[in-house]
Amino acid sequence: MVAVHLWSSLTRFTDGARVVEVEAATVAEALKQLVETHPGLGPILDGGISVVIDGEMVPNRHTAIEPGAEVYLMQRLKGG
Amino acid sequence: MAKDEFREFKLVGTRPDRPDGLDKVTGRARYGADISAPGMLWGAVVRSPHAHARIVSIDPSKALALDGVKAVVTRADFPEGLTGEDWNLQENTIAGERALYDGHAVAAVAATSKLLAEEAARLIAVEYEVLPHVIDVDDAIKPDAPVIRAGAADASVPEGMPPNVVRYMDFGRGDVEAGFAEADLVMERSYKTEATHQGYIEPHACLGQLGADGKGEMWVCTQGQWYIRKMCTAVLGLDASQLRVTPSEIGGGFGGKTTIFMEPLSLALSRKAGGKPVKIVMSRSEVLRATGPTASASMDVKIGLKKDGTITAARAEFRMQGGAFPGAPVDMALYCCFAPYNLTNVAHVGYDVLANRPKCAAYRAPGSPMGAFAVESLLDEMCRALKIDPLQMRLKNAVKEGDKSSYGPRFGSIGLIETLEATQAHPNLSIKLGPNQGRGIAAGYWFNHNGETSVSLAISEDGTAQVSVGTPDIGGSRASIALMTAETLGIGYEDVRVNVVETGALGVNEPTHGSRATFASGKAAVIAAGHAIKEMCRRAATEWGIEPEAVEWVNGAAQPAGPNAGKHPPMTIAEIAGKMGQTGGPISGHHESVPEGVGASFGCHVVDVEVDPETGRTTILRYLVVQDAGRAIHPAYVEGQYQGGAAQGIGWALNEAYIYDDKGRLANPVFLDYRIPVASDLPMIDTVIVEVPNPGHPYGVRGVGETGITPPLPAIANAIEDAVGVRMAHLPMSPATVLAALKARG
Amino acid sequence: MSKIHVTTVVNGDAVEFLADPRETLLDCLRDRLGLTGSKEGCGTGDCGACSVRLDGTLVCSCLVLGVEAEGKQIETIEGMADGATLHPLQRKFIEHAALQCGFCTPGILVAAKALLERNPDPTEEEVRFWLAGNLCRCTGYDKIIRAVLDAAAEMRQEAA
Numbered sequence: 001m002v003a004v005h006l007w008s009s010l011t012r013f014t015d016g017a018r019v020v021e022v023e024a025a026t027v028a029e030a031l032k033q034l035v036e037t038h039p040g041l042g043p044i045l046d047g048g049i050s051v052v053i054d055g056e057m058v059p060n061r062h063t064a065i066e067p068g069a070e071v072y073l074m075q076r077l078k079g080g
Numbered sequence: 081m082a083k084d085e086f087r088e089f090k091l092v093g094t095r096p097d098r099p100d101g102l103d104k105v106t107g108r109a110r111y112g113a114d115i116s117a118p119g120m121l122w123g124a125v126v127r128s129p130h131a132h133a134r135i136v137s138i139d140p141s142k143a144l145a146l147d148g149v150k151a152v153v154t155r156a157d158f159p160e161g162l163t164g165e166d167w168n169l170q171e172n173t174i175a176g177e178r179a180l181y182d183g184h185a186v187a188a189v190a191a192t193s194k195l196l197a198e199e200a201a202r203l204i205a206v207e208y209e210v211l212p213h214v215i216d217v218d219d220a221i222k223p224d225a226p227v228i229r230a231g232a233a234d235a236s237v238p239e240g241m242p243p244n245v246v247r248y249m250d251f252g253r254g255d256v257e258a259g260f261a262e263a264d265l266v267m268e269r270s271y272k273t274e275a276t277h278q279g280y281i282e283p284h285a286c287l288g289q290l291g292a293d294g295k296g297e298m299w300v301c302t303q304g305q306w307y308i309r310k311m312c313t314a315v316l317g318l319d320a321s322q323l324r325v326t327p328s329e330i331g332g333g334f335g336g337k338t339t340i341f342m343e344p345l346s347l348a349l350s351r352k353a354g355g356k357p358v359k360i361v362m363s364r365s366e367v368l369r370a371t372g373p374t375a376s377a378s379m380d381v382k383i384g385l386k387k388d389g390t391i392t393a394a395r396a397e398f399r400m401q402g403g404a405f406p407g408a409p410v411d412m413a414l415y416c417c418f419a420p421y422n423l424t425n426v427a428h429v430g431y432d433v434l435a436n437r438p439k440c441a442a443y444r445a446p447g448s449p450m451g452a453f454a455v456e457s458l459l460d461e462m463c464r465a466l467k468i469d470p471l472q473m474r475l476k477n478a479v480k481e482g483d484k485s486s487y488g489p490r491f492g493s494i495g496l497i498e499t500l501e502a503t504q505a506h507p508n509l510s511i512k513l514g515p516n517q518g519r520g521i522a523a524g525y526w527f528n529h530n531g532e533t534s535v536s537l538a539i540s541e542d543g544t545a546q547v548s549v550g551t552p553d554i555g556g557s558r559a560s561i562a563l564m565t566a567e568t569l570g571i572g573y574e575d576v577r578v579n580v581v582e583t584g585a586l587g588v589n590e591p592t593h594g595s596r597a598t599f600a601s602g603k604a605a606v607i608a609a610g611h612a613i614k615e616m617c618r619r620a621a622t623e624w625g626i627e628p629e630a631v632e633w634v635n636g637a638a639q640p641a642g643p644n645a646g647k648h649p650p651m652t653i654a655e656i657a658g659k660m661g662q663t664g665g666p667i668s669g670h671h672e673s674v675p676e677g678v679g680a681s682f683g684c685h686v687v688d689v690e691v692d693p694e695t696g697r698t699t700i701l702r703y704l705v706v707q708d709a710g711r712a713i714h715p716a717y718v719e720g721q722y723q724g725g726a727a728q729g730i731g732w733a734l735n736e737a738y739i740y741d742d743k744g745r746l747a748n749p750v751f752l753d754y755r756i757p758v759a760s761d762l763p764m765i766d767t768v769i770v771e772v773p774n775p776g777h778p779y780g781v782r783g784v785g786e787t788g789i790t791p792p793l794p795a796i797a798n799a800i801e802d803a804v805g806v807r808m809a810h811l812p813m814s815p816a817t818v819l820a821a822l823k824a825r826g
Numbered sequence: 827m828s829k830i831h832v833t834t835v836v837n838g839d840a841v842e843f844l845a846d847p848r849e850t851l852l853d854c855l856r857d858r859l860g861l862t863g864s865k866e867g868c869g870t871g872d873c874g875a876c877s878v879r880l881d882g883t884l885v886c887s888c889l890v891l892g893v894e895a896e897g898k899q900i901e902t903i904e905g906m907a908d909g910a911t912l913h914p915l916q917r918k919f920i921e922h923a924a925l926q927c928g929f930c931t932p933g934i935l936v937a938a939k940a941l942l943e944r945n946p947d948p949t950e951e952e953v954r955f956w957l958a959g960n961l962c963r964c965t966g967y968d969k970i971i972r973a974v975l976d977a978a979a980e981m982r983q984e985a986a
Contacts, residue, residue, distance in 0.1 A: 005488055007251035009236055043235040047164075055490040056776075059530060059674035072488040075249065075411035078529050078594050080278075080335025080442035080786055101920035104928030105912065107863020107903035111929060114862035194853070195846055279963045281867040281875055282929040331865070331929025332963050364868040555926035555964060716923035720965055724926065727966030751872035751961065759967040760951075760958040 002065050004030055005072045006041075013040030027051050028061040030071065048076040091567045092779050095716045098559040099578065100329070109329045112285030112301030113361045120287070121150055123349050123360035124197035125342055126187040126204045127370060128179030131213035131436040131744025132226065135179060135206065138187055143200035148192035151352035152204065153345065159317035166314040168405045172439045173315055173344045179208065180228065180404035181436050182745040183369030185342070190349040190358045213436040213744040217378050217401040220244045220435040228404050228434035244434040246406040249414070251487070252395075252427035256382075259393020259425030263384025267462050271454040272810040273793070274737035275376040278443050279728070279756045282331020283367045288346030289357040290316075296323045296347055297357075303333040303552055304591020306532075309583050311340040316347055323347075326582040327552045334728070335442030338591045341371050365749035372441020373738060375400040375408040377450040381417075385462045389473040393425035394418050394486075398451065401433045402440035408432045409440075409447030416790070417451030418486035419525040420496055420682060421477040426486050436744050442593060445526040445786035449729060449793050453811065456522035456794030461807060470521050470798070471509075474684070475500050495708030495772030496523070496682040502768050503684040503706045517690045517701065518803025524683045524790025528783035529594025530675045534587035535604035537565065538668040539612055541661075543636075543654030544575040547605050550589025551597040552580050555724070555785070556717030560598045561605050563713050564779055568609040570636030571653060578605075587672050595783030598713060599678065599774075604671040606778045611669030619663045620651045677776015681784060683707035685726065685791035689799040696819025698734055698800060704766045710774035710782030718784050723765040725788020731757045732789070733796040737812050834895040836861065837905025845892035851885075852876045854892030855902060863903040863932045867961065874960030877933035878902045884940040886959075903932035906939065914977040914984075915939055924973035926964035934960045938974045946982055950975065 001021045011018055020038070024030035031051075035042045051058045052072040053065060065071060103109040140152040155176045162170050175184045187204050191197040212226040219225055227243045237248045260266045282301055290296035296318070302308050305325040313320045330337060346358040362371070378399045384392040396417055402408030410430035418426055463470045478496045485491055500523070503509070513519060536548040547565050551557060558578040566576045590596070617631040620638035624631075630645035631638050637650035660667050688701040705722040712718040735755050739747045748754045773780025797808050806821040829844035836859065843858040850869075855861045855878070864887055867873035871886040878887045879901035880894075906913045915938050918924070925931045934957060941948060941956045948956070953974050954967070962970060 007249055007488075009238075009248055009250045012238060013235075040235070047234060052489040055485075055492045056676060057527075057530070057678060058676070060676075070490065074415070074487065074489075077412065077415075077527055078442065078446075078531070078590075080333075080338070080444040080446050080593055095923070097920045098923070100928070101925070102912075104925055104931050105916040105919050105935060106907055107861075107932045109928055110862070111865065113856075113866065116857075193846075194857070195848055280927070280929075281873055281961055281963055282865065282927070283867065329929075330927060331867075332927045334963070361866075364870065364873075556923065714923075716969070717926070720923055720926050720969060723966035723968045724964045725966075728963070750870050751868045752870060756961060756963060757966075758958040758961060759954040759971065762954075762967055764950075764971070765966050765968045 002030060002069060002071055004034060007073065010041060010044060014038045024065060026065060027058055027063050030065060050074045050077045089567055091563045091573055092711065092713050093715065095714060096559065096573050098556050099562060100553060100558055111282055111331050112328045115287055115299050115328065116359065117287060117357040120357045120359055121190040121192060121353055122194040122197040123188055123190045123346050123358045124201040125185050125345060126201050126206060128175065128182060128184040128186055130179055130208055130210050131182050132211040133179045133208035134211060135175060135177060135186060136209055137207045139205040140187065142203040142205065143189055146196065146200055148196050149189060149200045150356065151190045151349045152187060153348045153352055154187045157348050157352065158315065169311050169340060170315040172405060173340060181438050183366065183438060185345065185370065188345040188349055190353050215435055215437060215740045215744050217376050217399050217433055217435060220401050220433045221399055221431060228436065232406060232434060234406065245431050246434055247432035249411055250429040254425030256393040256395050256425045256427045260384040263392040264387045265462055265466055266382065266384045267458060268380065268382035269458050269809060271379045271457060273377045273450045273453055274811055275373045275437065276732045276736040277368055277373040277754065278334035278336035280332025280334060280336060283362040283364060284341055284371060285361040286343045286346050287357055287359045288343060288350050289355065290347040290351040291355040292351065294318050294322050298323065298325045298343065298347065299328055300325060300343055301328045301330045301337060303330065303337040303554065303593055305583050306550065306588045307338055307591050308340060308343055312344045312347060315344045324582055324584045327580055330552050330554055333554055334444045335446060335593060336372050338593050339372060339441050364751060368749040368754055369746050370438055372439055374443035374446065375402040375440050377413065379450065379454040381454045381458045383458055383462060385466060387466055389468045389476040391421055391423060391477050394423055395427040396455065397429040399431045399433055401435035401437065403437040404434055405439040406432055407440060413447030413451035415487040416448035416525045417455045420474065420479060420523045421486060422479045422483045423486050444725065444728060444789040448524065448526055448790045449732060452522060452524050452790045453793035453797065456791065457797050457809065460794065460798040471500060471504055474523055493772065493775055494680055494682060495770050498772050499682050499684050499706050499708050499770045502770050503686060506704055506706065506768060508686055508702055508704045508766060513688060516693060516803055517688060518799045518801065519686065519688050520795040520797065520799030520802060521684065521686050522791040522795035522798060524787050525680065526595065526786040526790065527680050528599065528678050529596045530600050530678050531590030531594060531596050532588050532674055533600040533604045534589050534672045535601055535608050536586055536668065536670040537605060537608040537612055538666065539653065539657045541657055543652065543657040545569055545571065547576060547578045548581045548585055549578060549601040549605065550581065550586050551592040551601045554592055555720060556714060557592065557597040557601065559717060560713040561602050564602050565605045565609050568606050569613065569653065570633065595785035599777055599781045599783040600675050602781055603675045603777050604673065607671040608669035612667055615667050616653065616656045619656055624648045677774065679710050679774025679776055679782035681708050681782045681787045683787040683791055685795045687795045687799045689796060689803055691800055691803045691818060693804060693822060696815040696822060698813060698818060700730060700763055702763055702766065705788055706768040706770060707784065707787055708770040708772050708782060709784045710777065711771050711780035712769045713779060713781060715769055718769055719767045721784045722767045722788045726765050726792050727757050727762060729789045729792025730762065730796065733793045733811060733813055735812050735814060830893050832893055832896050834898055834900060836900045837902060847893055849892045850888050851890040851892050851895055852887035855887060861902055861904050865929055865932060874937060875930050875933040877936045877960065879936065879940060884937055903936055906935060913939065914980050915974065918973040918977040922969045922973035922976065924965065924969040930960060930962045934962065934970060942978050942981060946978060948978060
């Protein structure tokens with residue numbers, strides 16, 4: 001299981017849970033499962049987010065998630 | 081010459097002349113407005129004089145009656161049915177049913193001369209029905225504010241929020257109330273910052289051509305030619321690959337040239353004028369009224385501090401307006417504002433609010449300067465109250481590798497503590513100050529960014545190398561990429577030519593933004609050079625009849641890796657390249673990725689000011705920027721980023737602001753009134769480059785472009801309080817506002 | 827509007843062009859003569875990117891009409907180097923990394939040259955005030971000021 005940390009305003013879509021456990025080996029699987037279990041997250045994830053695994057921003061959906069990794073969803077980052 | 085624990089460098093860390101220097105000191109470099117084409121027309125744009133108005137009718141007949149006027153376009157010439165950000169871009173390019181801000185484009189015209197196009201634009205009759213408008217973020221968030229656009233809120237906004245709130249966020253961890261209860265001092269303050277403009281000296285300019293077959297070309301000053309391509313083709317309903325975009329030299333961007341404004345208009349005009357190329361060059365007032373300034377912010381911050389300097393809890397609630405479209409960088413502001421501090425209890429709340437202003441674009445570390453202004457100002461005030469040294473307080477709470485960031489994930493390798501220690505050691509801190517003089521300190525943060533990157537490298541027949549990159553060179557990136565490529569190949573800096581190429585020449589690249597050009601294009605160029613080296617080693621091995629693995633690359637030549645590989649004299653890159661036609665053909669390397677391993681950059685600024693108690697004018701006496709570069713590839717251009725960021729921050733702190741009249745019209749759309757710092761406003765800007773190498777980059781680069789604009793806003797506010805004892809909580813701290821504060825204090 | 831024939835000397839070369847009487851000297855230089863080294867940053871005389879010399883006087887060419895150039899001597903950035911030999915200011919700007927985007931550079935170089943002809947030994951403050959009409963948004967001016975002072979020092983040494 002992988003624990004995905006959400007930002008708190010997303011808890012409206014996860015019955016209050018700030019951390020959602022998913023069974024996933026990759027970023028894409030984790031995102032897919034998040035939407036399957038909490039469909040309200042769909043529009044947010046489709047709108048563009050950044051995925052951070054163990055402090056590293058991970059741009060590739062196919063990146064593997066090691067068991068026990070710390071996964072955070074953040075608003076999409078870019079810069080000037 | 082730089083070195084780290086493992087390596088010494090021949091070129092990385094040196095300061096050679098930049099490759100494009102000669103062109104830029106002789107006037108030869110070609111910027112956006114410097115190109116013309118055979119049969120070219122000039123375009124001009126009709127803009128709304130109202131902050132908010134329904135467009136009743138547009139009558140171009142008088143304009144079209146002029147000899148030499150070739151085309152007029154309105155929204156009717158653009159496809160319908162766009163959604164999301166594509167629709168936002170189209171609506172911002174040219175208004176649909178309503179004009180949403182002063183300067184919003186309503187129509188455009190193309191004619192055979194610039195003066196004729198301008199005259200024709202004046203003759204296009206637009207009838208408006210003026211609607212109520214709202215400018216200030218605190219007004220715009222009221223439940224009864226004029227509604228900019230119903231239904232613009234995204235899924236993040238809970239039911240029942242005011243109508244102009246289009247994005248909402250809250251996040252954090254721990255228990256802030258318990259944290260505040262542990263503190264010896266809890267303070268809560270409100271702050272405001274006004275919208276400012278990137279203020280690049282080159283106005284937007286483009287030359288677009290589009291035929292009835294849907295094929296087009298564009299020459300444009302931009303930070304990102306692929307963004308121009310993607311956005312223009314989306315707005316016009318074209319196939320992306322059919323538009324070829326060539327970036328000009330760029331006269332500054334700072335984030336403001338990462339999006340589109342009048343570029344689709346030139347293409348639409350060209351198509352309507354039978355495919356003739358159409359050049360559009362914005363005036364300065366068009367730039368200020370109708371491009372993408374940054375957001376304005378209204379912010380509440382509450383912090384708990386112990387007498388020993390430990391921060392026990394922190395809470396921020398930020399409201400930002402980014403114009404008539406979603407996208408104010410309130411999320412980034414919240415992520416960055418507490419980033420320097422190791423916090424157990426932290427809470428953030430943010431509102432992205434619509435107002436009748438131009439659609440904000442990125443501006444150097446988008447959001448971070450505002451957040452830093454609020455948080456670093458309050459921390460300074462609290463340090464004063466508890467008589468704690470502000471630098472010691474920052475050292476006590478500073479984040480380090482492995483700590484959880486205030487916004488969630490753990491930090492990798494970072495250099496905040498090294499940066500603070502270097503600040504503490506700087507001689508500027510021991511200079512004695514006189515009457516009405518004060519010293520201010522503040523820290524700042526920016527994540528840095530990677531982004532889609534595609535780079536191609538080719539070895540020429542004489543053993544020199546060319547590198548094609550997709551990131552326009554705004555501040556010396558050709559030089560830094562050439563240094564890294566030459567270092568890797570083991571050849572001279574002058575033997576590498578770095579070309580910024582058009583969209584037809586590479587895969588998709590994100591713009592030069594997010595402090596990413598030297599990090600991402602540089603990393604890709606180094607990897608591409610590695611591929612070419614591998615191929616050159618293979619060719620040498622074949623020539624020698626040994627295994628490729630038995631060949632190594634040293635000082636620009638292939639050589640046997642050890643005594644078992646046989647005795648062969650080194651084969652230089654020139655020798656290998658000279659024979660490449662007979663050994664298998666061209667030798668090249670390329671790399672495409674979204675490079676991982678971005679390294680965040682912290683900075684700390686110290687400013688000494690003198691405030692004139694008679695006029696309220698603040699003079700910057702001296703200024704120090706200390707920042708972690710990871711590694712400075714070309715230190716002169718790293719210093720340049722630090723100094724330029726500080727100067728922009730000084731302007732934001734002291735002078736710059738979008739000022740609107742009561743009709744919602746921008747009152748200062750010229751440089752005389754939107755006053756950016758001039759040479760006589762500033763002292764020399766001292767810099768210290770801290771180098772904590774980023775393990776995610778082959779030469780340790782972090783990216784340095786953005787962090788430097790973050791600390792000046794609070795550092796100067798802190799210095800003003802130190803000088804004259806007034807706390808300025810609303811930017812800009814112009815002479816009038818400082819004087820008013822001095823008088824109010826009595 | 828009918829155009830006016832203008833005869834003038836630009837960087838030592840006699841040139842002619844037809845100017846709309848409303849056209850600025852800057853537009854004439856750029857669009858009629860192809861001398862695009864002078865830049866328009868504001869069109870209101872606030873940024874100095876269009877700085878040229880008109881009979882030796884430093885002017886914002888966006889505030890001068892093209893027809894006013896009749897019979898005058900104009901110097902632009904394109905005439906600053908002596909053939910392949912750069913003016914010391916141009917060399918020092920490259921050496922000191924005194925440009926980032928380079929857009930304000932032509933105007934600043936033309937203005938700085940005018941300063942050093944009047945005052946070969948300016949103080950830092952004099953350089954800052956002379957260049958206060960030339961906006962640069964990239965550099966914070968630090969390296970620009972150093973480059974001008976260094977060029978001045980070198981030119982004094984050469985003259986001595």
